[in-house]
Amino acid sequence: MYESYYGFTERPFQLSPDPRFFFATSHHQRALSYLQYGLDQGEGFIVITGPIGTGKTTIARNLLANLGDENIVAAQLVTTKLSPEELLELVASEFKINVKSNNKADILQAIENFLITLNKQGKRALLLVDEAQNLPAETVEELRMLSNFQLDNKPLIQSFLLGQEELKGIISAPDMEQFRQRIIASAHLKPLDVDEVKNYINHRLQQANCNKEALFSDDAFQLIFEKTLGVPRKINIFVDRLLLFGFLEELNTISCAAINEVAEEMSVELTGSLNGNPNEAFDNNTTTPVVVNSSENVEHIKNVLREVEEILETTIQEKVKMTRYIDKLLKQKSKQYAELQTKESES
Known part of the structure; x- marks a missing residue:
């Protein structure tokens, strides 16, 4: 727009990960270096949380886009709430x-045959597992079992796990010791500081x-940092x-006043909220019956209705802005036409 x-x-701030827009902070660069180190080693697990x-996903896409090694056959899993068989x-x-059938033994045999064929071609398999915090512990264990596929004492497949902080808890469980012993490197990403936000x-x-x-x-950058807490995805949404606001208001410079106005608009919206859970206003603890004639609940209902009214008002304002944009x-298209x-008539 x-x-x-x-x-x-x-658009410079799209949500979908794009390696061309990858920006390596010190934390991201360290994580990427660990991934590259893991590739060079050709064995073990790399864990990025x-x-x-x-x-995390942007790092994975950046790695895949810059492999530069035709001997690495990579695949990425993004739907990871899976049983071992589904994995x-x-x-x-x-x-x-x-695969001839859905029988687990047949699937394992087909995977092993594929990996051996790759090895004979001088190639190896790389599996990137995104959103790995959704994997049940037994599915993580299945990944470890896949790493047992070897030929001439060399592993045939290597796995990188990328996930939210809950992944640490899964891997730290007492029964995951064998998996932990195969992790050759790990890194934890952090939000950006104010200088990194600017860069x-x-x-x-x-x-x-x-x-x-x-x-x-x-x-402006300090204020954007405060509004987004340095989280890249929030920065993308907010900026x-x-x-868009600057375009609609015909601003040449985005000032702190504009930032505060947009932040206030977004604070009551259902999507793109910068602070807190946008659904908190509707959390009515459904496990407890609502007593309608309770003065406390009546007041609660009033508050909810006020929230709904504010959201509707904001939505109407956005519709008005969109109409102005269109x-x-x-007018711009008409002027260009x-x-x-005129140029065609002159020529």
């Missing part, structure tokens, strides 16, 4: 292995070929919204 106004060739939105089926599917935003703007200097005021866009017609 705002790309042409700010001279971008594309971090809070939601800190860039094996998905591994076979992602590596495009033909992160400027990096993504440059990647989108921003042609405006000082798009954000000097003190994308700031740029009207502005139509008129200019084109």
Whole structure:
């Protein structure tokens, strides 16, 4: 929407991970170095953990995009709330292995035959497991069993696990000792500090070929850091919204006043909220019956209705802004068409 106004060739703060926009903080660079080290070793597990939105998937995509080794055949799993049998089926599917039946023994045999064939071709398999905190402990154990596939004392498959902080608890369980002994490196991602937030935003703007200097005021980055707590995904959501706001309001510079206004708008929305859980206003503890004639519950219902009213009002305001945007866009297109017609008549 705002790309042409700010001279971008594309939206710089999209949510979908894109290796071209990868920004390596010291933590991200360390994690990426561990992944690369794991590749060089060709064995064991690498584990990368971090809070939601800190860039684990982006690191995985960046690694896959820059492998530069035709002898590594990689597959990535993103749906990981799986039983051991479902995990094996998905591994076979992602590596495009033909399986005769859904029998676990047959699937394991097909996977082993595939890995041996790769080895004879001078290749090896790499499995990246994203959102690994969703894996049940017995499924993590199945991954360990896959790592037992060897030929001439060399492992035939290597696995990287990326997940939220809950993954630490799964791996730390007493019955996971054998798995822990096969972890050759691990890293934990952290949110960005204020300087990294500034560099992160400027990096993504440059990647989108921003042609405006000082798009954000000097003190804007500190405030963006405070609003997003340095979480890259929140930064993407927030700055994308700031740029849309700046376009609608025809701002050349995003000031602290604009940041505060957008943050206030987003604080009552159902999606893209920066602080807290947007559903908290509707958490009514359904395990306890509601006594309608209770003065406390009546007051609670009133509060909920007020929340709903605020959300509806915000939604209407957004619709108005969108209408303004469409009207502005139509005017721009009409002007461009008129200019084109004039040039054609002159020629």
